[in-house]
Amino acid sequence: MAKTVTYRRPNPDTQPPYLHPTYVSSIKRGPSKSLIYLPHTLSEVTGPSFTEAAIDVKACDLTRQHSGEPLGERIIVSGRVLDAEGRPLRHSLIEVWQANAAGRYLHKRDQHDAPLDPNFTGCGHTLTDAEGRYRFVTIRPGAYPWGNHHNAWRPAHIHFSLFGAAFASRLVTQMYFPGDPLLPFDPIFNCTADESARKRLISLFDWETTIPSQALGFKFDIVLAGREATPMET
């Protein structure tokens, strides 16, 4: 019989609750009943994989998707995708999306009165390399207002979608920028009890990846769920 090595469960304080009333959209959308604990079976320890064939190699540079260059501050966002033991997640799909430099998304439901940029879509993807590394070239997104409460503004952020090796490791998160004055007031950033978990959502300014005369570098490492040490006999 094959053995199923299940995925480790997170410390609850490091992951958000479904009902988080200061984030108003959660009030009618988060489940009210308790979740049912699901042991990880073959269905959960397997998951989709994406090969080079599914990847547009140009999609990791969000500044080169149109005839001209987008407005805004060019940045390099890079880092590693690791599991809980620090092992790299190799050849794993990462998708990103973001607002433009003015804080406007290219989306029919974004009503913010800020200009669209004909040279910026705000969408990218890539595969991690053999060491779990990834790298995007983009522009620094702007902050933008939203209707959550009076004078609500989202801090600048980039959305990240990751798959890892299994259904159990699927993660969607957001990367923030160091020193953003809006962070203490954002109910989405502040959705977890654990302060160190929140801080890990903030990228680090990085000289190593900063390119002289070209772009500032920001580092953002992402950790996906790791495996339990002991296999379950099946």
Place this chain on the structure above:
Amino acid sequence: MSRQATTSQTVGPFFSIGMGTAIHDNLVSAGTSGERVTIEGHVLDGDGEPVPDAIIEIWQANSYGKYAHPEDQQDKPVEPGFSGYGRIPTDDQGKFRFTTIKPGQVPDLDGKLQAPHIVVSVFARGLLRRLVTRIYFPDEPANAADFVLNLVEASRRETLIAKKIAGVSGKLEWKVILQGPNETVFFDCGL
């Protein structure tokens, strides 16, 4: 030292910019074996209102009960061209629809076969982390002994089982009710 996984954050209302390029709502190609089925339904909030900014992802075995993944070491055929993965956003009416095949049975932790099922992630504005659920099939004798269905109290089990549509073959209805008395059963899968 073991690290904690990065904190989940909502996909927000504008995820179609980044997740929209990989929409995959038809898993079936000419050579795919198995019983074809279209599954459709709505995502509804706690007021019964449709959720137009949700996206569901599915993962399933092929008709033989084999996942297209290296950790599935069962001696069953893999089908080139059948990935088992789908991604389907809701439309302006909160409706989703996808076409696939009914998966074969895969083992549970005791090596007994689970009933045919599709695992599902639900993402939406308002969900700070994904919801995890499953779709099972109607008139399926294996449902009675399925260990996951038996983790669920009998009165709520039906939220996991797609329904036949009277007079229509090859099509099933399955709803996602995010909150309320008829709430869909959601699982704690870790993340």
